[in-house]
Amino acid sequence: MSRIELTRLRKEFGPLVAVRDLDLTIEDGEFIVLVGPSGCGKTTTLRMIAGFEDPTAGEIRIDGRLVNELEPRDRDLGMVFQSHALFPHKTVAQNIEFGLRMKKVAAGERQRRVREVADLVRISHLLGKMPAQCSGGESQRVALARTLVTEPSNFLLDEPLSSLDAKLRRELRAECDRLHEELKKTFVYVTHDQEEAMTLADRIVVMRDGIIEQMGSPMDIYGDPASYFVADFFGSPSMNLIGGEVTGGDGRPQFRGGRFVVDLPARFAVRSGPVTLGIRPEHVRVGAEGPIRDTVKLVEPLGKDTLLYFDVESARPFVAIVEGLQLANFRVGQPVGLTFTEDNIFLFAADGRRIADRA
Amino acid sequence: MALTRSQKRTAFATVRHAILIVWLLIVAFPIFWMVSTSFKPDREWFAWPPVYISDDSTLDNYKIVWAGQSEYTEHVQTQSLQRPWEALGNSALIAALATTLAVGFGSVLAYGVSRHNILSEGRMFQLLMLRMVPPIVVVAPISIWYAFWGLLDSVFGLVVLYFLTTLPYAVWMSKSFIDEVPREVEQAAEVLGASRWQTIWEVVLPLVRSGLVATFLFILILTWSEYLLALLLSKTEVVTLPVELSKYQGSTEGRVYGRQAALAVGITLPLILVGLIIRKHLARGFSFGMVRR
Numbered sequence: 001m002s003r004i005e006l007t008r009l010r011k012e013f014g015p016l017v018a019v020r021d022l023d024l025t026i027e028d029g030e031f032i033v034l035v036g037p038s039g040c041g042k043t044t045t046l047r048m049i050a051g052f053e054d055p056t057a058g059e060i061r062i063d064g065r066l067v068n069e070l071e072p073r074d075r076d077l078g079m080v081f082q083s084h085a086l087f088p089h090k091t092v093a094q095n096i097e098f099g100l101r102m103k104k105v106a107a108g109e110r111q112r113r114v115r116e117v118a119d120l121v122r123i124s125h126l127l128g129k130m131p132a133q134c135s136g137g138e139s140q141r142v143a144l145a146r147t148l149v150t151e152p153s154n155f156l157l158d159e160p161l162s163s164l165d166a167k168l169r170r171e172l173r174a175e176c177d178r179l180h181e182e183l184k185k186t187f188v189y190v191t192h193d194q195e196e197a198m199t200l201a202d203r204i205v206v207m208r209d210g211i212i213e214q215m216g217s218p219m220d221i222y223g224d225p226a227s228y229f230v231a232d233f234f235g236s237p238s239m240n241l242i243g244g245e246v247t248g249g250d251g252r253p254q255f256r257g258g259r260f261v262v263d264l265p266a267r268f269a270v271r272s273g274p275v276t277l278g279i280r281p282e283h284v285r286v287g288a289e290g291p292i293r294d295t296v297k298l299v300e301p302l303g304k305d306t307l308l309y310f311d312v313e314s315a316r317p318f319v320a321i322v323e324g325l326q327l328a329n330f331r332v333g334q335p336v337g338l339t340f341t342e343d344n345i346f347l348f349a350a351d352g353r354r355i356a357d358r359a
Numbered sequence: 360m361a362l363t364r365s366q367k368r369t370a371f372a373t374v375r376h377a378i379l380i381v382w383l384l385i386v387a388f389p390i391f392w393m394v395s396t397s398f399k400p401d402r403e404w405f406a407w408p409p410v411y412i413s414d415d416s417t418l419d420n421y422k423i424v425w426a427g428q429s430e431y432t433e434h435v436q437t438q439s440l441q442r443p444w445e446a447l448g449n450s451a452l453i454a455a456l457a458t459t460l461a462v463g464f465g466s467v468l469a470y471g472v473s474r475h476n477i478l479s480e481g482r483m484f485q486l487l488m489l490r491m492v493p494p495i496v497v498v499a500p501i502s503i504w505y506a507f508w509g510l511l512d513s514v515f516g517l518v519v520l521y522f523l524t525t526l527p528y529a530v531w532m533s534k535s536f537i538d539e540v541p542r543e544v545e546q547a548a549e550v551l552g553a554s555r556w557q558t559i560w561e562v563v564l565p566l567v568r569s570g571l572v573a574t575f576l577f578i579l580i581l582t583w584s585e586y587l588l589a590l591l592l593s594k595t596e597v598v599t600l601p602v603e604l605s606k607y608q609g610s611t612e613g614r615v616y617g618r619q620a621a622l623a624v625g626i627t628l629p630l631i632l633v634g635l636i637i638r639k640h641l642a643r644g645f646s647f648g649m650v651r652r
Contacts, residue, residue, distance in 0.1 A: 052546055072550045079550045085543035089565045098561075102552035143547075150551060 002063055002076070002153035002186050003028050004049060009058035011044050018044040020210040021058065031180050031187040035197040036207035036233075042190045043158055045207070049188065050079050050156050062154065073102075078147035082159040084139040086131040092142050093118075093127040099150035117149040121175070137168040141175075148179070157189045161196065173199060194234045198222065206230050228352040231278050237307060237321070239278045239346075242314045246275050246347070255347075258312035260292055265342045267357045275355065276348040281307070283344035284320035286330070290337025299330050306330065310338075393627070397421065397620035404616040420621035424607075443622060446603035451629070453514055453599060454582040457521035462575045464522075465529025466537070470563070472530065473537040474545075483531070490527040494587050505592055512596035517589060521582040529578055536570025537563070572640035580630060600626045
């Protein structure tokens with residue numbers, strides 16, 4: 001059992017408030033991902049849980065026990081750092097063994113457990129090497145093993161994959177997922193990569209400027225973003241967001257922005273005024289006919305899908321995804337019709353909050 | 360005429376090597392001259408044109424300085440003042456104690472500065488500025504206080520003074536090495552269950568060892584060769600080697616260069632020996648970790 005509770009947790013660095021009165025409960029065995037742009041307070045939050053930063057105010061409880069005053073080693077945690085933080089003067093085996101030695105585990109038992117955990121993360125062949133002889137991916141596996149071997153109830157991972165290349169990152173991401181499945185321990189994972197958050201998390205906590213912007217399952221976050229910020233942050237390619245205005249108010253609302261005029265579903269509780277319309281690229285249907293006429297500006301084949309770019313005279317290009325390699329069907333300059341699937345249209349008010357559907 | 364890239368590289372390398380060779384000659388010549396003079400008989404010390412390598416090499420200078428052999432009966436009086444082995448012992452004791460203290464305290468202080476900001480940047484700079492004060496400025500007040508405290512002509516007095524005057528270097532140098540140890544490596548040890556002392560002993564110390572050894576040698580050289588303070592604060596009872604060196608001046612024939620050279624070789628050799636013993640640390644330490652991954 002291990003449950004981490006943060007109550008009105010606050011951290012100030014001089015005049016800068018890094019974390020603002022955060023409330024968060026992380027359930028036993030949960031894989032939770034703190035995600036947000038740099039400076040949003042996610043790493044500071046993690047470091048407060050670890051005990052490397054003292055909160056300015058608020059409480060941290062692990063299993064109901066107040067740990068604010070406890071040293072990191074007494075909090076029953078394991079931590080994996082972005083820089084791996086291996087001990088460069090010790091062999092891989094000695095690195096992994098370190099935690100056991102500190103906990104005064106007998107030598108024979110230590111060796112057995114080192115071998116066991118090395119098997120688990122598939123680095124048995126590295127045990128005799130020095131960290132400098134390991135590649136980035138291998139180093140991160142060693143760092144994982146070093147943490148796993150002490151069998152903490154909670155794992156804190158601070159952007160563990162961000163120093164690796166894309167292919168390794170996917171590989172180790174899957175590894176993290178597998179380890180979580182196998183160990184059934186609590187994982188708190190910090191990243192700025194929305195894709196990592198989406199693929200790994202049971203629950204995503206989106207942070208911005210020291211507060212929680214939205215919290216929920218990956219599907220909630222992706223399909224039901226609470227704000228412009230969240231809508232924009234998740235998804236690749238990101239959601240199309242077009243600034244404009246609503247006219248018609250309560251009766252038959254209509255959106256005008258850039259070159260677009262879109263009839264809005266009557267479900268929106270919206271008044272006339274400035275709004276941002278959001279629609280994900282996969283929810284734009286492209287065909288010969290459609291209520292919105294435009295011409296293809298650029299065709300970007302991705303292999304499995306094709307991205308079509310349109311110029312709508314807004315700050316960012318407007319993107320639609322069509323399935324398959326559609327080079328023959330869509331050419332630059334070709335006039336097409338666009339249809340927005342009604343259920344997937346989002347509206348955001350000027351302050352970034354989502355405009356709710358009429359219940 | 361345009362040079363190709365490889366020709367340019369060769370040209371640069373040639374110039375670079377030429378400059379380095381000239382520099383090496385400039386640096387190495389005094390050492391060569393010292394060693395060569397120490398083997399010269401009296402008449403060649405001031406010979407013109409200079410004698411670079413004597414045809415009548417002799418060990419007389421060494422015998423007279425280090426074995427106490429006396430050639431000249433008229434020098435009996437000066438001879439009795441010269442006690443090179445005692446000076447060597449004093450120097451070794453004082454330098455070793457002062458350097459150990461400076462590096463010991465300095466590195467602990469540096470750790471505090473590096474990790475816990477116990478001294479602000481301004482304070483650290485003041486610490487270094489302290490060392491910029493010319494020793495001659497402070498030597499008068501120190502002599503007075505030392506006389507008052509009865510510290511003149513004592514090993515303890517010099518050790519304290521050398522410890523305090525080299526401490527700023529020790530702090531600055533060891534801090535530069537400690538700064539290089541990533542904090543996360545220490546935090547990794549902490550979260551794995553290591554206490555503060557275990558972290559320092561198992562993780563920090565092994566990583567800064569080379570740097571501390573380099574710092575040690577640097578400060579050892581400073582204290583070993585210090586002359587002014589030693590001359591003024593202790594010149595009769597506790598004599599160090601640099602002060603001893605100044606005593607080899609005959610009253611009739613002026614400076615006895617051959618003897619001084621023989622003593623100077625004896626002063627230099629221990630440092631070279633220490634350097635050899637710890638040489639594997641030096642390349643890493645004196646590069647200030649730039650080679651380290």
